[in-house]
Amino acid sequence: MRLTFDIQATDGHARAGRVTLPRGSFETPIFMPVGTLATVKAMTPQELEALGAQVILSNAYHLYLRPGAEVVERCGGLQRFMGWPGLILTDSGGYQVFSLRSLMKIDDEGVSFRSHLDGSLHTLTPERVMEVQARLGSDIAMVFDQCPPSGAPPEEIAAATARTTRWAERCAAQPRPGHQVRFGIVQGGLDVDRRLAHIEALSGLPFEGLALGGLSVGESPEEMHRVLARVAHRMPADRPRYLMGVGRAEDLVAAIGAGIDMFDCVMPTRNARNGQLFTRQGRIVISHARYREDPAPPDPGCGCSTCQRYSRAYLQHLYRSREILYSRLATLHNLHYTLDLVRRAREAVIAGNYEEFVAEFLAGRDQRPPQSSC
């Protein structure tokens, strides 16, 4: 068994567990910061470690294009290349191939696309994608899937789901490093029955975990929550359940309640760079005139190093001046917020009061963020 999953506590559908892999272990529920290009934007590995990040996500598609999987391999693998002492999950790139509008041709064999960097032509097959991830040397590799766009017609979603199953079988047959595990990806759009059928189809394949793909791709939060509530707890209970691309606080809380164990999302880091700071009361937009001389930290209740040292007034100045330090301080804060939220959710599951945790979380969202002036 390359992966062992100990469920330490459950509360309703919510679970608290520990996943152990050959190179390390992590606690669930877990939020995995996104480091698309072998770096979580603006952060050092040491800062991520201090924030309590245990696994980060990187992207096989992006790293295949630059610097190239062979370069990373010759530099000792992704972990060593970027100096990250924790675990790494690599996304396969399926989502990127379809979302970056660079797609040229898709058939059962694989996908042809043009690089978004230089326009060069590339072909990725399930076999090649697993080879790339093997070279990168990640701890968790994702299968190559076809992710149809949000609102695609039912027959297109059905075809993509069937193809994702055939590709998953080919991915599962590929060689891999001794320390690497593989997760399958469940597609099926917003159709609960199709999702359940795909879970059934993938459960029989030798994947150490299963993920839900194709959610948070344009549908409303209510639609996603509806699907999650009916689908998540039907995924195999003895393996980690991973909801891809979801990181909004409200969605994390709902999805953990529905039985999801793992998350990744660019939102905490991207929103930080775009001027949105997370607080228990909701988001603040740092460029707002009301913060111009505000001596308070982003979130007065927060214990992160940004909130310990810097005012909204200073952060607004850095943001307006497009200073790099702004991206650092804001990213650190938003990651702290998100990692801390999931950590507290885990504690609530263990304490058996997840319902109260959710109620308290939702009640806090109704309060306005405190304001003051210098």
Next chain:
Amino acid sequence: MRLTFDIQATDGHARAGRVTLPRGSFETPIFMPVGTLATVKAMTPQELEALGAQVILSNAYHLYLRPGAEVVERCGGLQRFMGWPGLILTDSGGYQVFSLRSLMKIDDEGVSFRSHLDGSLHTLTPERVMEVQARLGSDIAMVFDQCPPSGAPPEEIAAATARTTRWAERCAAQPRPGHQVRFGIVQGGLDVDRRLAHIEALSGLPFEGLALGGLSVGESPEEMHRVLARVAHRMPADRPRYLMGVGRAEDLVAAIGAGIDMFDCVMPTRNARNGQLFTRQGRIVISHARYREDPAPPDPGCGCSTCQRYSRAYLQHLYRSREILYSRLATLHNLHYTLDLVRRAREAVIAGNYEEFVAEFLAGRDQRPPQSSC
């Protein structure tokens, strides 16, 4: 006496000293990292402190435009606004007004210019510039000077120098915070006699230190070194001598030998962001193909945290991907290099072997940086 300057050792014209101000002290020779907009780009105050920075430079002109001196004042002054525990020198903005090509009108009263941010019209006089620096609350304020362009005709340089003297008198007559000292700025282009005459004129005014402005503005290093060699040691020996805008390693070593005590420059930070990393052997251009799979740190002899943890291969990947982490790691390295160089120069002055230090420095420049591959 708001400023005391203890000269601890001399070696030829070179000096090692300690400057004590109401809010702290610093050792000379000193390199002051530039934080134009109340942030040394990409660095936190804690990192600067760990690098051994004692004074940073910020810019009255830029802060006057954004966020405004009144905002900084109401937020407790520059030191508190940006969370920097050390000392701060503010440049007056004279150089910026003339170099940013935004100048509308200049006469004895002052300068009218358009903001480079929004085109709005502003007038700065010597009085107003000192008021801005008083509000910012810096430890060392610079007088408002007229800095003529490199290669300006002699009569233009003569007129600018005379006006700088009249403005210096008006600056010296302004009120200031109890903790603030003021430095005059010597102009005069590359004409040694004019420089000496201007030193004479400014020496009689109540400035705690004198600076050389209008150098490193386009002339060759040889021309600058020639002027420095004849001018620096003729500046008042009992006050700190500050060479503005100079930070190239060869220039620092020559200027310290000529008797200069203080330096600032954007070069270490700006060149870092532009892909140039300093080593004892010279600069390396990180985007060069030869570093693509190079596992060596930027400078194998360097003790900074970047060189302890990251390879040239990884830095090149981050640089090519325009990742924020690149700017952080490269800036930290270049600042470490520059601060360390000046620290070693100081030690050489104290040890009485500055000449050997210079010879060793120059000999090192002839070696090629070591190369290797993954």
